[in-house]
Amino acid sequence: MSATHLSCRRCGRDQPLAGIGTCPACFAPLDPIYDKGELHRSATREQIEAGPDSLWRYAPLLPVAPPADDRLSPGLTPLVTAPRLAAELGLAELWLKLDTANPTHSFKDRVVAVACAKAQELGLDTLACSSTGNLANAVAARAAAEGMDAVVFCPYDLEREKLVATAAYGAKLFAVRGSYDDCSRLTVELSFELPWGFVNVGLRSYYAEGSKTVAYEISEQLGWELPDVVVSPIASGSLISKVGRGFDDFLELGLVTGLRPRLVGAQAAGCAPVAAAFADGGRVRPIRPSTIVRSLAIGSPADGDAAVDAVRQSGGAIYAVPETDVGVEMAALAAATGVFGETAAGVTLGALRQAARDGTVQRSDRVVLLVTGDGLKTPGPVTDRFDPTEIAPDADALLAELGVVL
Numbered sequence: 122m123s124a125t126h127l128s129c130r131r132c133g134r135d136q137p138l139a140g141i142g143t144c145p146a147c148f149a150p151l152d153p154i155y156d157k158g159e160l161h162r163s164a165t166r167e168q169i170e171a172g173p174d175s176l177w178r179y180a181p182l183l184p185v186a187p188p189a190d191d192r193l194s195p196g197l198t199p200l201v202t203a204p205r206l207a208a209e210l211g212l213a214e215l216w217l218k219l220d221t222a223n224p225t226h227s228f229k230d231r232v233v234a235v236a237c238a239k240a241q242e243l244g245l246d247t248l249a250c251s252s253t254g255n256l257a258n259a260v261a262a263r264a265a266a267e268g269m270d271a272v273v274f275c276p277y278d279l280e281r282e283k284l285v286a287t288a289a290y291g292a293k294l295f296a297v298r299g300s301y302d303d304c305s306r307l308t309v310e311l312s313f314e315l316p317w318g319f320v321n322v323g324l325r326s327y328y329a330e331g332s333k334t335v336a337y338e339i340s341e342q343l344g345w346e347l348p349d350v351v352v353s354p355i356a357s358g359s360l361i362s363k364v365g366r367g368f369d370d371f372l373e374l375g376l377v378t379g380l381r382p383r384l385v386g387a388q389a390a391g392c393a394p395v396a397a398a399f400a401d402g403g404r405v406r407p408i409r410p411s412t413i414v415r416s417l418a419i420g421s422p423a424d425g426d427a428a429v430d431a432v433r434q435s436g437g438a439i440y441a442v443p444e445t446d447v448g449v450e451m452a453a454l455a456a457a458t459g460v461f462g463e464t465a466a467g468v469t470l471g472a473l474r475q476a477a478r479d480g481t482v483q484r485s486d487r488v489v490l491l492v493t494g495d496g497l498k499t500p501g502p503v504t505d506r507f508d509p510t511e512i513a514p515d516a517d518a519l520l521a522e523l524g525v526v527l
């Protein structure tokens with residue numbers, strides 16, 4: 122393994138590779154540090170290409186040893202072109218990264234795979250999390266696959282479609298009378314009391330690294346080339362900042378050449394603290410979310426400032442997408458590409474549309490849009506389009522209905 126220790130993002134103090142989520146001295150997030158020489162030896166194009174068809178092909182760049190049996194592993198999800206949507210947006214080249222193809226239909230399977238490997242290394246037998254829905258699914262399924270217990274804490278009023286599968290996987294589900302931020306505070310408190318692997322608290326440094334694999338895969342799938350722009354939804358800010366880190370890793374290792382991709386971030390207008398900080402040039406200030414995009418409804422984002430920094434350094438931008446556009450964009454994505462993404466995908470397409478309009482994204486750019494979750498979990502905003510024509514099982518009646526004269 123090439124990870125050597127954890128390092129505090131703020132004060133720079135080192136910590137061992139233990140289950141500590143934040144710096145004991147200043148409470149800032151901790152990031153794994155890797156032995157550069159070891160990475161140059163073990164993370165070559167040839168070794169990666171010869172690896173498993175999952176995110177574990179990038180194991181040297183992750184802070185855990187890969188599982189001996191990598192059943193149900195996420196990653197290596199399809200990267201597909203979207204020529205009709207590209208034309209609609211005035212772009213020459215648009216790709217969709219379909220993280221809906223992961224075992225529980227969202228990118229959260231990536232982060233949980235890494236956190237779970239660490240939990241097992243630490244000898245823990247329960248996986249736990251606070252969640253806006255998708256993480257709960259991923260934790261429950263991974264625990265079921267590994268024979269572990271799962272305990273998840275979600276806001277009581279989340280979409281049912283999102284949580285039914287979580288229950289089927291056998292997880293203990295707590296519906297917390299409060300927001301996601303209340304769930305998050307609760308799990309931080311509980312992490313001091315219970316010997317569980319809280320994937321986004323004590324194991325967060327490992328969990329977060331799983332999102333780098335989105336960038337690794339995009340680069341490899343483009344033939345070891347970088348895109349010009351990646352458009353990503355933002356909740357806690359972890360995904361977009363680690364996607365930026367992933368491209369930097371490949372550049373530093375010489376696995377790709379060229380310019381760092383510009384990162385374009387997407388939030389829903391009813392919960393846009395990171396977009397607001399980007400716009401006013403300051404730090405992220407917590408807000409109380411009021412949005413239909415429940416998966417992105419984090420008012421106090423743990424990595425919000427890191428997301429703003431990553432986007433600024435990349436030359437990108439962050440947009441707040443009007444709530445009324447979410448369903449429109451979900452349907453636009455589905456109708457132009459055949460991909461039914463969840464509310465977060467509607468927001469992501471809305472942000473790309475704004476970026477294409479204001480010139481942040483140009484016609485000649487090679488753009489990748491992340492579809493991080495499945496529309497079947499959040500069909501609410503497009504149900505108004507569901508208006509089937511009821512007919513008798515009779516061909517003549519149908520032809521008459523269509524006005525076809527034979």
Ligand SMILES: Cc1ncc(COP(=O)(O)O)c(C=O)c1O
Pocket residue numbers: 227228253255256354355356357358359360361416417463465493494
């Ligand atoms: C579908 C989906 N996309 C994107 C995100 C954002 O992830 P992050 O919290 O890492 O910013 C989430 C978070 O829950 C999500 O569920």
Ligand SMILES: [Zn+2]
Pocket residue numbers: 129130131132133134144145146147148149
């Ligand atoms: Zn510190």
